[in-house]
Amino acid sequence: MAFKIYTKTGDNGTTSLIGGTKVPKSHLRIEAYGTVDELNSYVGLCLDLIPDETGKKILSEIQDRLFTIGSSLACDPEKEPGFALPDLIEADVELLEKEIDRMTSELPVMKSFILPSGHPTVSQLHILRCICRRTERCCVRMGYEGLAVEPLVIIYLNRLSDYLFVLARYTGKLLNAPEVPWKPRLQKA
Numbered sequence: 372m373a374f375k376i377y378t379k380t381g382d383n384g385t386t387s388l389i390g391g392t393k394v395p396k397s398h399l400r401i402e403a404y405g406t407v408d409e410l411n412s413y414v415g416l417c418l419d420l421i422p423d424e425t426g427k428k429i430l431s432e433i434q435d436r437l438f439t440i441g442s443s444l445a446c447d448p449e450k451e452p453g454f455a456l457p458d459l460i461e462a463d464v465e466l467l468e469k470e471i472d473r474m475t476s477e478l479p480v481m482k483s484f485i486l487p488s489g490h491p492t493v494s495q496l497h498i499l500r501c502i503c504r505r506t507e508r509c510c511v512r513m514g515y516e517g518l519a520v521e522p523l524v525i526i527y528l529n530r531l532s533d534y535l536f537v538l539a540r541y542t543g544k545l546l547n548a549p550e551v552p553w554k555p556r557l558q559k560a
Contacts, residue, residue, distance in 0.1 A: 392449070399512060400513065403506070403509040403513055406506045407506055409502060410437060411438065415434065416495065417499050418431065418434070420491075420495055422542070423541070425470075426542065429534075439459050440524050442457065443524060444524070448519035463527055464527055464530050467533070470537075474540070482552070485550045485551060487500075493548050496539035497535075503535055504532050507529055507532065511525060
């Protein structure tokens with residue numbers, strides 16, 4: 372018999388954390404790891420769009436780290452999961468910083484805010500950055516509401532959004548897409 376994707380166990384609006392604890396599907400922990408899943412899916416889309424092989428390699432690494440983060444968030448912190456889970460490590464943050472520095476060294480200095488536009492791939496990367504920031508906010512909210520979240524998860528997501536901003540700019544450069552500066556409308560008094 373083939374594996375069935377549906378179990379019907381969540382039909383009442385609850386789901387289980389790793390460890391077996393049942394919680395409502397509206398629980399902040401579920402919201403957080405669901406948003407990580409959305410972020411990961413959008414990383415996959417952008418991985419398919421960008422032209423840079425180094426960027427593709429890094430985005431593949433990021434997808435793995437996001438699965439690590441999702442599994443961490445899906446755990447009941449009061450119970451042992453019964454199996455080993457992968458860990459996020461400081462070197463994961465350092466890789467993002469190294470890549471930010473590498474790409475920034477090849478970009479012109481920003482002289483104004485830029486609008487998220489210029490090329491469809493660049494725009495998709497900016498949407499990805501926004502999803503990353505929302506994911507970070509979900510995880511921060513967990514901490515403020517007394518739910519356990521590893522501090523390195525917050526640090527990683529913060530650095531990831533910075534990486535994605537620079538990747539959008541760098542991809543624009545590779546695609547010869549113009550950076551569109553924001554020119555605020557100022558009304559005369």
